[in-house]
Amino acid sequence: MRAFIKSFVEFNDNKLSRWFAFFIQALILLSLITFSVETLPNLQPQTQAVLRVIEIFCVVVFTIEYVLRIYVADSKPRFIFSFFGLIDLIAILPFYLSFGVDLRSLRALRFLRLFRILKLVRYNRAMNHFVRAIKSAKEEILLFIFITLMLIYFSAVGIYYFENEAQPEHFTSIFDSLWWAIITLTTVGYGDVYPITVGGKVFTFFILMIGLGIVAIPTGIISSALTRSVDKKE
The missing domain is CATH 1.20.120.350 (Voltage-gated potassium channels. Chain C)
Structure with missing residues (x-):
């Protein structure tokens, strides 16, 4: 039975x-x-x-x-x-x-x-296949998350020093600046908080360029892991 x-x-x-x-x-x-x-x-x-x-x-x-x-x-x-x-x-x-x-x-x-x-x-076998791919690339994904968190923190520190005096109500502290760093690095850009100083705008430009790369990295890691997983299965 x-x-x-x-x-x-x-x-x-x-x-x-x-x-x-x-x-x-x-x-x-x-x-x-x-x-x-x-x-x-x-x-x-x-x-x-x-x-x-x-x-x-x-x-x-x-x-x-x-x-x-x-x-x-x-x-x-x-x-x-x-x-x-x-x-x-x-x-x-x-x-x-x-x-x-x-x-x-x-x-x-x-x-x-x-x-x-x-x-x-x-x-779902396809989902299981995807999970196996994630597990095989977990070290690269963890490294990516660690680097991303570092970039978010450094971005918050940078924009705080550029914008604190000009916009003390939005960039009161580094902790308040973390929200701007997150939506900028992820290229979401809600527009509720944005730089008004020349230095802040230039700094934002470079952060946006980095953010475009950050969005693409996980896609490459996971697609590569899926390819390896499929090849291994075949």
């Missing part, structure tokens, strides 16, 4: 496991749709009742799936504390914590239902 359950609960190259994966994916999408519909104002009591029934059905199925995965796991503690094990638990936990309790503070737990979308990763 354990071998039979494992053959379709875990994604394998058989028809039953594929149908099970499609069924769970459909329920995840259905639960996300109901979660969004619940935010609509002035819902009729009948609609709320239908949404509640759908939510209960989804949670029951997800709970059964979670229990079955623990049952067929070779190492149960290892699965429970794994990434997907925790995601499966978080996906159903808010329902049981708030079930039968009318506390407004527990409404924040409903937000955790969005973690169900991460369950889709398990059933």
